[in-house]
Amino acid sequence: MNKQKIVILGGGYGGLQTVVKLQKSLSPNEAEIILVNNHPYHYETTWLHEAAAGTLQPERVRYSIEDIIDQRKVQFVQDTVEKIIPEEKKVQLGTRELSYDYLVVALGAEAETFGIKGLKEHAFTISNLDSARKIKEHIEYVFSTYHSDGRNTDEQLSIVVGGAGFTGIEFLGELVNRIPKLCDTYQIKRENVKVYCIEAAPTVLPGFDPELVKYAKSVLEKKGVEFLIGTPIKECTKEGVLVDQGNGETKLIKANTVVWAAGVRGNSVIEKSGFENVRARVAVDSYLRAPGYDDVFIIGDCSAVINKETNRPYPPTAQIAMQQGKLVAKNLKLLLQGKKDLETFVFDNKGTVCSLGEDDAVGIVFGKKITGFKASFMKKVIDNRSLFLIGGTSLVLKKGKLKLF
Ligand code: FAD
Known part of the structure; x- marks a missing residue:
């Protein structure tokens, strides 16, 4: 029997989280998994302001995707996604075309300039x-x-x-x-x-x-x-x-x-591919699928999940992207097993911390307001946690912010 083909577009927070969860839960003969990213590395988007200001070396912000994936189960393709053709279950890359049974789109954001001249x-x-x-x-x-x-x-x-x-x-x-x-x-x-x-x-x-x-x-x-x-x-x-x-x-x-x-908008690939969107973000269903396409999951900054309390989409964050990646991996496993009852996505907001440099920050974590050193420490814990969720302890030791040794 032919293996089902899962293609994941984007090796950021959402895409990599999907991949690491899939590679943990599936055996090599359960599915063919392909990850596409335009660089051979993942970068921590949430640390880019430090690289931009020069307070953190750009090399600290990135790590090799091949160090994270289990190459017996996941094939990595370094290429640029140009367009998705959902009616034909195909993805056009810069140098080739890929077909899929299930697609996960996690291509992140682009700057929104609101048409401001210059x-x-x-x-x-x-x-x-x-x-x-x-x-x-x-x-x-x-x-x-x-x-x-x-x-x-x-x-x-x-x-x-x-x-x-x-x-x-x-x-x-x-x-x-x-x-x-x-x-x-x-x-x-x-x-x-x-x-x-x-x-x-x-x-x-x-x-x-x-x-x-x-x-x-x-x-x-x-x-x-x-x-x-x-x-x-x-x-x-x-x-x-x-x-x-x-x-x-x-x-x-x-x-x-x-x-x-x-401001940010979703990736322009969303618009080029003809999905219903607002500023390149797709209002996904409760299983994170694109309207009209049960085989296309859209997560992270390209997706819009409505917060029922405010009736507005949740702001695009790494936190939500990773939670979405985890859920999609779970649902893909259920689909491969022929199950129809998928889990719905519920965002578990653990809080937000905004850094104000190396040693200061403001935030609300588990409902409590924090400032100063405490908030800054918490920010580094959050940064380390996202490394841990993708690459475990070894990645935290290699790239982590709180060096304890
Ligand atoms: P990303 O993690 O951005 O990954 C997208 C991936 O797709 C990248 O690897 C990219 O190279 C690849 N890609 C893009 N286009 C193509 C293409 N055409 N072909 C192939 N590959 C492609 N969120 C928080 O939760 N907490 C924070 O503190 C926080 N701070 C932030 C600070 C800054 C400076 C910025 C810019 C963002 C911050 N965010 C924060 C937001 C957070 O980074 C994003 O919401 C998150 O990165 C979204 O994850 P994603 O998986 O959708 O995309």
């Missing part, structure tokens, strides 16, 4: 390891050439971060810790470096607890971040960003570095 051309985004590395190198270059390139203007050192959501705030937390070190290395006065955080919404960390928001904002302000809240960015140019002043006029904030961290 962002694609002139702003950096923290979307993947390469884009994070580009930010780090650019900032280092700007500082290292400040005295030698003849311009010597402060705008050259100014940095604008667009967005005061989790990604923007976590990046700022790392950045303001890194800047004094860069100033020291390149003999630049700290007061010559301006860091702006520009947010269209009326608050920092929209939707988060107001007391924690106040704490986070004040920590960053003390370290030199200037917040422009309720201030939409209208355009990004070579000189910086044009912001709406609220009186019909725009003002130019000059900056040599603009990092756009104000």
Whole structure:
């Protein structure tokens, strides 16, 4: 009898969690499992702000996929997914085509620029390891050439971060810790470096607890971040960003570095493949399947699961992506066994912690508010936990944040 073929697209949190659970629960003759990812490595998306600010070496953020998979049970294909043709049960890759019996789509997110002019051309985004590395190198270059390139203007050192959501705030937390070190290395006065955080919404960390928001904002302000809240960015140019002043006029904030961290959408492969979607996120059914396709599971940032309390989709997080991966693996095993009663997905929200640099953070964990060292410690526990769920103790020892030995 032909083995059923399971194809998993994306080796991030959701995809790898699916794979490791499947390889634990299935024997090699139960299914053919293929994992496709565009790099030979997995990167910790939740650590990219550290790589971008230069507080963590990019190599620390990634690990080899082949070290994680059981190659007797899982075939790894390094290629780019171009399009899914669900009617034909096929996936077009950059160099070949794959067929499947069951498909798991876990291709993560892309930056959402909301059509703002010039962002694609002139702003950096923290979307993947390469884009994070580009930010780090650019900032280092700007500082290292400040005295030698003849311009010597402060705008050259100014940095604008667009967005005061989790990604923007976590990046700022790392950045303001890194800047004094860069100033020291390149003999630049700290007061010559301006860091702006520009947010269209009326608050920092929209939707988060107001007391924690106040704490986070004040920590960053003390370290030199200037917040422009309720201030939409209208355009990004070579000189910086044009912001709406609220009186019909725009003002130019000059900056040599603009990092756009104000929104994500699902992967554009979703749109190209014709799934019903809103901003490349698919409203999946309670088993995490795409509407109309019982053989296609969509998880992580490409999926939208409605929170019944708010009637809005849960924010895309690594936490939900990994829980989805675990459930999909369980249901795939049931399907292979010919069972019809699948388990439904229920998100178990364990909390959220937003880091403010190496040694500070704010969060709500198991319903309790935490700040400072305690929150920062908890953040590292969470980071280690996600490594553990994918690669066990050996991966935690290799890449983990809390080095106990
Ligand atoms: P990802 O983990 O991003 O994986 C997608 C994978 O698909 C990648 O390996 C990518 O290389 C691959 N891929 C993409 N396109 C293609 C293609 N066309 N072909 C082949 N392969 C492809 N969430 C939290 O829960 N807690 C946090 O503290 C947190 N902090 C964050 C900080 C930052 C800076 C960022 C950017 C995000 C943060 N998030 C956090 C959100 C979290 O990282 C995402 O929700 C999570 O990564 C989604 O998992 P995923 O499996 O959908 O995608």
